[in-house]
Amino acid sequence: MIRLTDLTKRYGKFTAVDSINLEIRRGELFGFLGPNGAGKTTTMRMIAGILQPTSGRIEIAGDDMAREPVRAKSRLGFIPDRPYVYDKLTGAEFLRFVAALFGQEGAAVEHRMDELLDLFELSTWKDELVESYSHGMRQKLIISSALLHRPEVIVVDEPMVGLDPKGQKFLKELFRAFVERGGTVLMSTHTLDMVEEMCDRIGIINGGRILTAGTMAEVRAQTAHGDTGLEDLFLKLTGGITDREMDEILK
Amino acid sequence: MRRAIRLALVLAAKDLRVEFRTRTSLLSAAVFAALVLIVFNFARDPTAVATIDLAPSVLWVTVAFASVVAMNRAFTTERENAAFDGLLLAPVSREVLYLGKYLANLVFVLLVEAITLPLFVLFFNVGLGHALPGLLLTMLLATAGFVAVGTVFSAMVVKTRFAELMLPVLLLPFMVPPLIYAVRVSTPLFQGRPLSEVVAGLRFLALYDVAFITLSVLLFSAVVDE
Known part of the structure; x- marks a missing residue:
């Protein structure tokens, strides 16, 4: 479970995230949408404990990120859009390093690591330096590292970047299976089809504020946009470009 | 506490492994130290200033910049x-996190010093003899202090555009006190005086270490969170 209470982040006079209140329950896959610069990544980086909020509260499975950061972080797996890896470590060394940071060592880690590397078809590459990995392989490695300590909550930023169609399908199935087992997934993406297909609830953020949140039906009802698809709904809420404006530009 | 030390060692081991695989920084620091010593060696006039008087300053200037x-x-x-x-x-x-980074930096800078010291002996023909234990203790104490400050500053400047330029600008003023005392301690040691004569200097270096390691641990969180 993720609970955000009056979460705010300011950089000087600029407010990147403005008093967000949001609860993502156990067994829920939540799609976090918004245009570029809306505050999605800032919010996710605060949830992951990378950034400190200016004010407000973040709870991960009941643990307060400010008061109990170590406990809260140990319940969380974060998958960034750009893999945080070290080129001069091998895949196996990187995973062992991450496991050690989560306080896990020994045979159990080796077993879990082999299991994940098999799952992501990286076994034959595990002793190669990460610098020789493709972007997709790096993404798979970072996903493996996020799952290594068996988190209860996964926060994921643009998960499909760099993955081939097979990898994308696998990841979708993985997230669904994770939430069906009682996990929580907060996923930020611009791929609206995937959100419609996968997410139990969505939230749309713009200008640092949550414009709407709920199931697709609830969001449609809240915004009085009838039976429109997510793309139209998103563009109407966030001020997307109209066909007439496009014609003007292309003239 | 044991968990914290174990984690710090995990972090430091990762840094050192990455560094030893690239070797770029270690090599550039060692080459830089060798070049500085060569320049000093050929620039000095042994008839004007005795080598034994000049040597400690040369050693510490080289160590500081490397x-x-x-x-x-x-x-x-x-x-x-x-x-x-x-x-x-x-x-x-x-x-x-700070402790892990600090340990890695400390090992790394001590390694650079371990390369610099024999080169210094070679170029300046200074017999270390019984001064070696005292000199090694001085190097450890001085290095522990300025590396503590350097680790915080390198975290601070890494996101800036001119990180490589900013670090010396910020760090060198903080390196002055330990360097002055390191020279003050090294000079009598090179002249063959006993360690008991330099206890006051060593005490200052130890005090600097305690003060700046504590301050750096406290400041690091604010530095990385902003």
């Missing part, structure tokens, strides 16, 4: 692929 070159690497490896964010999201306190 250390800055070495410390520049502390967070640049983390900058690639934004890897430092990966460390921030781990269930590890900022204090432990």
Whole structure:
């Protein structure tokens, strides 16, 4: 479970995230949408404990990120859009390093690591330096590292970047299976089809504020946009470009 | 406490492994130290100032600048692929993160000094003899202090555009006190005086270490969170 209470982040006079209140329950896959610069990544980086909020509260499975950061972080797996890896470590060394940071060592880690590397078809590459990995392989490695300590909550930023169609399908199935087992997934993406297909609830953020949140039906009802698809709904809420404006530009 | 030390060692081991695989910073710091010593060696006039009087200053100037070159690497490896964010999201306190980085830097700078010292003896023909234990203790104490400050500053400047330029600008003023005392302690040691004569200087270096390591641990969190 993720609970955000009056979460705010300011950089000087600029407010990147403005008093967000949001609860993502156990067994829920939540799609976090918004245009570029809306505050999605800032919010996710605060949830992951990378950034400190200016004010407000973040709870991960009941643990307060400010008061109990170590406990809260140990319940969380974060998958960034750009893999945080070290080129001069091998895949196996990187995973062992991450496991050690989560306080896990020994045979159990080796077993879990082999299991994940098999799952992501990286076994034959595990002793190669990460610098020789493709972007997709790096993404798979970072996903493996996020799952290594068996988190209860996964926060994921643009998960499909760099993955081939097979990898994308696998990841979708993985997230669904994770939430069906009682996990929580907060996923930020611009791929609206995937959100419609996968997410139990969505939230749309713009200008640092949550414009709407709920199931697709609830969001449609809240915004009085009838039976429109997510793309139209998103563009109407966030001020997307109209066909007439496009014609003007292309003239 | 044991967990914190174990985590700090894990972090330091990762840094050192990455560094030994690239070797770029270690090599550049060692080459830099050798060049400085060569320049000093050919620039000095042995008839004007006795080698024994000049040697401590030359040693510490070389160590100081080579250390800055070495410390520049502390967070640049983390900058690639934004890897430092990966460390921030781990269930590890900022204090432990600092300690890990500090230990890696300390080992790294001491390694640079271990390369510099024989070169210094070679170029300046200074017999270390019984001064060696005292000199090694001085090097350890002086290095422990300025590396503590350097680790915080390298975390501070890594996100700036001119990180390599900013680090010496910020760090060198803080290196002055330990360097002055390191020279003051080294000079009598080179002249064959006993260690008991330099206890006051060593005490200052130890005090500097305690003060700046404590301050750096406290400041690191604010530095990485903003």
